Amino acid sequence: MAGAVPTYKLEFPYKRSLGPIVGAFLTGLRDRQVLGIRSAAGRVLVPPLEFDPETGEENLEWTRVGEAGVVRGFSWVEEPLPKHPLDRPFAWVLVQLDGADTNLVHVLDADSRAAVEIGMRVRIRWASETRGHMSDIACFEPEAG
């Protein structure tokens, strides 16, 4: 039976309010600074959480961390898809920035799979224009030398 198929487009136009902590972290990126917070146990969390994950307390101390760090894990992408951040082979990486106790998920622009290894040092490549968004970190690149 060739019945009519009613169609309509569902839309879910969500938005997010960042609040004072995540908002300040992104504002820091606009100024090309990476900010973290120090938990009561002394761990530096990057990106910052609004509240101490162990105690639930707030008003944690801000601290600035380095623009370079160490790769703690990665996944090599040999054939990027159209929506991927780079149009050439790259790696998704977990980066522990200098001074941070947590890993940040990001993109590593490396020449080849052979150029990537756990423990290698990488550095932020900033976007040409920063606007207070996670993409202000364009990607990471292997640290020179």
Place this chain on the structure above:
Amino acid sequence: MAERCAVIGIGQTHHTRRRDDVSLAGLVREAAVRALEDAELGWKDIEAVVIGTAPDLFEGVMMPELYLAEALGAVGKPITRVHTAGSVGGSTAVVATQLVQSGVHERVLTVAFEKQSEGDTSWGLSGGRSGGVGAGGYFAPHIKAYIERSGAPEHVGWKVAVKDRQNALRNPYAHLKLDKIDIDSVKGSEMLWAPIRRLESCPTSDGACAMVLANEAGGRRAPRAPAWVHGKAIRSENGFFPGRDPVNPVAGQDCAADVYRQAGITDPRRELDMIECYVPFSWYEPMWMENLGIAEKNRGWELTDSGATAFEGDIPVNCSGGVLSTNPIGASGMLRFAEAALQVRGQAGERQVDGARRALGHAYGGAAQYFAMWVVGSERP
């Protein structure tokens, strides 16, 4: 039941249209911190968290309880999410109460929230872009059926709309503050879903509510007078089945009968000092008064019309301004429960009913099919 349960801390946000200044976690924390401060307890004193919110698609955060666990100091502790649509704030409080009454935990934090500004709740509530009928469209025929069968005059709905908004003027936390509202402005407002007019409808709000519940020892030690739980119940029924009466659902009647039985109440009209009832559209006040056994069938509207449910009446309903003035959906049910508790603690400020000793908190959700209620009292049961 092994243990008694006491409400020893209550907190809520100042509800408003949008809270762009805080994250979801920040909003929920505001209410939780106020409840802890009221109870003079810290995060470490809490043994478990029970959290409720409306369906995840309202805000587009899947399983927000996982992300909120850290914000609520729940790392390493049990956190439970409750789902019962619009009644969830009430059901969440009932689940938390059971954790105390069963003796499993001594002190439980229960929270409920909605940040409607982060999503498009018109998808779920008013049809909007979904192409669906929405909540107002769904309930309008039930309201029309009630008006027909009860013979209620149409001004009854307008009266509820005015009364609840005037009550909200005494509540510093209420969202809508319509100080110029009167019968004429309600009557003249846009018809949204006949017979429901705009000013007979609830707003969309951002807000959260939290309570700290404790066992008997905790209730006795509380720094401020606690509210004791005298009875609590949840009931559900299918949204559609042959012979169902959606105007006066059996699940609601059964739920009320259960809480009255637990509380030893035989004449709720006389034995309750006030009611916080889930009224998102004005006509639900008389409809629920019948469902709750406060009024005889088809005579709930006389209660409203006579002024009995007004702040000065003998059975005041929604002294806080109710859902008609404040509707962060997931929190709306818990706000009813918390406002009832505030009344019997004598801590309802300008909206306090003189000498309130026993109060009913009520919530409903879905297709008027999920019910949650509690009766709280100033005296230990």
